[in-house]
Amino acid sequence: MTDCGCDKAKAELEEYLHRELSDEAFRDVTEHLENCEDCTGEHLVGITMTVKMQKACREKAPEELRNAILSRLTEV
Template identity: 65%
Template sequence: MSDCGCEKAKAELEEYLHNELCSTDAADIREHLENCAECTTEHLVGVMLTETVQRACKETAPEDLRDLVLSRLRLSQQHA
């Protein structure tokens, strides 16, 4: 393993966050993150953003809002 540097770490951070890198590349980025505060901060922001989006995708809209949106879509399709 070797420290891959900031440029590579930042370029592959998204893939790293989603476990889409081969084990060697992931290990290189993990080692870099252990020694670089700037990239670690960027990684933590990515983790928080990913977790927030995942939680939001599990939420459902209130039934009355869903009905309102659907009725307006139908109405707009009738007038198109």
């Protein structure tokens, strides 16, 4: 394991959440999170925000609004 302190773990948290780190870096951050309450809290906030954003991106506009926008676009 390489040295993975709070600064490194927090700097790589976004990539960690999306599994965009190398295997070694991912293991380092995972191990750090297992032993650091502060970083674990940051991780939980990141997970919550990621889930909320994913949910928000799945929502669709009401059909009436969608049709009005498409109609307006064809007019332009």
